[in-house]
Amino acid sequence: MIISDITKKVKVSLLWACGILAPLPWGGFGGGLLVSCSDFLYDDSDQVAYADRNLLTDDADTLWAVAGIMNKMQVIADRTILLGEVRGDLVTLTNDASADLRALADFSLTATSGTKSASGGLPAGTTSKYDQPRDYYAVINNCNYYLANADTTLCNSRNERVFLKEYAAVKAFRAWTYLQLVLNYQRVPLITEPVLSMEDAEKAFPEAGIEEVCRYFISDLAPYADVETPTYGAIRNTDSKLFYYPVNVLLGDLYLWSGQYREAAQSYYRYISTRNGSNSAYTLSTSSVRFYKSDSRWMSTVDDWSYMFQQESSSSTGEIITMIPGDSIPSEGNYSELRDLFNTSENNDYTCSIVPSQALVALSAAQKYCHYTSGGEYVYAPEGLDYYRSGDLRLSAAYTTFASGGLPAGTTVNGKRIDNYSVIGKYQTRNVHILRRAMVYLRLAEALNRAGFPRFAFQILKTGVNNSVIAQHVLPYYPADSAFIASFNFPNTAYVLETSAGMATENTMGLHSRGSGYTSANDSYAFLEDSTLLASRPTVSPSEILNAQTEYVEDLLTDEEALEFAFEGHRFYDLMRIALRRNDPNYLAERVARRSGVLNPALQTLLSDTKNWYLVLDN
Numbered sequence: 260m261i262i263s264d265i266t267k268k269v270k271v272s273l274l275w276a277c278g279i280l281a282p283l284p285w286g287g288f289g290g291g292l293l294v295s296c297s298d299f300l301y302d303d304s305d306q307v308a309y310a311d312r313n314l315l316t317d318d319a320d321t322l323w324a325v326a327g328i329m330n331k332m333q334v335i336a337d338r339t340i341l342l343g344e345v346r347g348d349l350v351t352l353t354n355d356a357s358a359d360l361r362a363l364a365d366f367s368l369t370a371t372s373g374t375k376s377a378s379g380g381l382p383a384g385t386t387s388k389y390d391q392p393r394d395y396y397a398v399i400n401n402c403n404y405y406l407a408n409a410d411t412t413l414c415n416s417r418n419e420r421v422f423l424k425e426y427a428a429v430k431a432f433r434a435w436t437y438l439q440l441v442l443n444y445q446r447v448p449l450i451t452e453p454v455l456s457m458e459d460a461e462k463a464f465p466e467a468g469i470e471e472v473c474r475y476f477i478s479d480l481a482p483y484a485d486v487e488t489p490t491y492g493a494i495r496n497t498d499s500k501l502f503y504y505p506v507n508v509l510l511g512d513l514y515l516w517s518g519q520y521r522e523a524a525q526s527y528y529r530y531i532s533t534r535n536g537s538n539s540a541y542t543l544s545t546s547s548v549r550f551y552k553s554d555s556r557w558m559s560t561v562d563d564w565s566y567m568f569q570q571e572s573s574s575s576t577g578e579i580i581t582m583i584p585g586d587s588i589p590s591e592g593n594y595s596e597l598r599d600l601f602n603t604s605e606n607n608d609y610t611c612s613i614v615p616s617q618a619l620v621a622l623s624a625a626q627k628y629c630h631y632t633s634g635g636e637y638v639y640a641p642e643g644l645d646y647y648r649s650g651d652l653r654l655s656a657a658y659t660t661f662a663s664g665g666l667p668a669g670t671t672v673n674g675k676r677i678d679n680y681s682v683i684g685k686y687q688t689r690n691v692h693i694l695r696r697a698m699v700y701l702r703l704a705e706a707l708n709r710a711g712f713p714r715f716a717f718q719i720l721k722t723g724v725n726n727s728v729i730a731q732h733v734l735p736y737y738p739a740d741s742a743f744i745a746s747f748n749f750p751n752t753a754y755v756l757e758t759s760a761g762m763a764t765e766n767t768m769g770l771h772s773r774g775s776g777y778t779s780a781n782d783s784y785a786f787l788e789d790s791t792l793l794a795s796r797p798t799v800s801p802s803e804i805l806n807a808q809t810e811y812v813e814d815l816l817t818d819e820e821a822l823e824f825a826f827e828g829h830r831f832y833d834l835m836r837i838a839l840r841r842n843d844p845n846y847l848a849e850r851v852a853r854r855s856g857v858l859n860p861a862l863q864t865l866l867s868d869t870k871n872w873y874l875v876l877d878n
Contacts, residue, residue: 321422328401330593336585342443345364363389369871399450407453442835477514497690501580540750548773560656564774600613602683603682616856627781639783659683720778722769727756
């Protein structure tokens, strides 16, 4: 019970499982600009802790309240991953998958598909357990209550605001939850005050889409951009600092979704440059999956990439940034089922529900691996190797089967024959990982690309960046924006680029090198140069060149997000964001419809209508 251990840290004896508010029932959702939420935000049998107090004013109140919010977030942890991954193009479901998962994968809970009941193979009168908006509002109402009642004026002997870190953390919880809600339901009631009575619940609330949500929460969070996240030390061998969402990263996400690309890039950079203290460095590292230099048969790999998914530490070089902590015992109620969905284990009678799609296997195999041999030369791995040795190696490091070094085919355990051994190494702990370092770098690249600097974004993929890279490969091409570019300071002494020598001080590489070898030396992984575009059409304008280069790099980023973050719950939203940006629904529709390796025309047609990207908010 990792959340309860937080309260023990401050010697609070209250039951964390109560949270601040009891879970609130969901009911109807009215159309129009203003909606009444009495059906889903109030039930007169609910009891509100601390409702008879004006403020939360001491350690017991404040820390227990934050723990209660995190308890509510545990309820939405699994669906955060599943809604983003099962609806994408990188996974497919096995015959053992539940009807709830199938309802997500086949988009049978969308506006065109019908009502929540009796859809997607679910029994009549039931709804998918992954389609429960009330759980998001339970988090939101908890946050609203905290923000309305926490005593933010209380100061210590050094005149420092005592609960400022917790206050900023709760604002981030609320903004992140609203972002998840609106991405899945398109338009939602925007409720920013606690609902504590039927009278409160019957008020009319504004309806908000992604633009309104981003605008509101950018303004709400901006004053807290530089407030550190709380920390209560190690709890059950897990660093409690990882339970929170850094405000600068969340601001970056909100700016990115709202199309404010320079502001997004600056927010991501502020996190990178201050995460380990003022003017500090947070390098990508040189952790990767590679063939041994002396292996001429392409058989043996060395992997210091996949281990990062088990390192739940907030050290200066830690990969995991934010996670939702899970319970350790299934009977405790908020135990994550992700390990049993993604892995063959005794818990699921040696069956799993989610495996890589043929689209992901093909994308991985299509990458050109650049190898540096023990003889001191760069060569390319041959095509046509088995999937776990072909192209980019991250899939093989994350996914283990009979064929790639798992149990022998036909193994029997406890009298049960295992026919489909499948292990995805990203799901080996009880905690649900939400954000990690590589994502910040990739979103920084996405923002820079759309801000008009595709060469800057490309170098994040190919070589990694420091000030020398920026001076050589970025600044000369954008002289009018030199001041903006110069605001991104990656000192050469702090960001040391990888070389074939493999010096101990090297800590920065291109993201594509995490799985495709030495990308910095890979001539086939190249930028789309002006000369190439001019050769095809000499009259092409500078703006057309920039647009072509931007979309070219954006496609590379889309592929990189798949290779690096497969199974982690980001894919559907990444495709959604780019499709909306390009005003091209087919960017998402065709990819998802080809997840099996063969186009599904019916699914492509369904997803060509953007309203079918969203779950139905009302019953």
